[in-house]
Amino acid sequence: MKDKTALVVQSIYKSFYDPVKIDVLKDISFSINRGEFVSITGKSGCGKSTLLYILSTMDTDYKGELFIDEESMANKTEKELAFVRNEKIGFVFQFHYLLNEFSVLKNVMVPGFKSSKITEEELEHKAYELLKKLGIEKLASKMANQVSGGEKQRIAIARSMINDPIMLMCDEPTGNLDSKNSDIVFEIFNELVDTFQKTILVVTHDENFANNTHRIITMQDGKIV
Helix, strand or coil: CCCCEEEEEEEEEEEEECCCEEEEEEEEEEEEECCCEEEEECCCCCCHHHHHHHHCCCCCCCEEEEEECCEECCCCCHHHHHHHHHHHEEEECCCCCCCCCCEHHHHHHHHHHHHCCCCHHHHHHHHHHHHHHCCCHHHCCCEHHHCCHHHHHHHHHHHHHCCCCCEEEEECCCCCCCHHHHHHHHHHHHHHHHHHCCEEEEECCCHHHHHCCCEEEEEECCEEC
């Protein structure tokens, strides 16, 4: 399983025209195997977030090749890409984007409604089990605006796992957290890799966090250094 690739990036170039051409990403190539925990670091403006946007299939305006779960993302329709995002990738952002009008449990269930592979009852059970794994099942019936920042990020991680993706893509997941909660998030990610063989890619400014991942990809001026 580990030798299968989760993500392969081949010679990706990205430019903006504003009004002159600015090369944001230049010849980016790397691969990530299943079960790897990888961080992308670099100064602000080096192209990390632009790259993550492409890797997550949200941005299709680039040159180069992208493979997710050994399948090319080229020439896919928006509907097909949306399917890949929902089934293969879990997202964790700096801001948790929880829906305040829903309970914690319902928030975790949300991406599963799109998938509609299982009944709502099964989905609810699965969501509760994920909260349990992350040690926050007691929050299940609380409204999303009644929990702390650190708890919100753990809820967001549970939500990212609901469709059992092969890979989590995370953008500054500890950016708004104190060091104690950052450590908790790191430990959760570590366990997802070790116990559930998830693949995790994190864009981060947090050096401590990055140094503890399996591998660091450092970017500078749109290139990997």
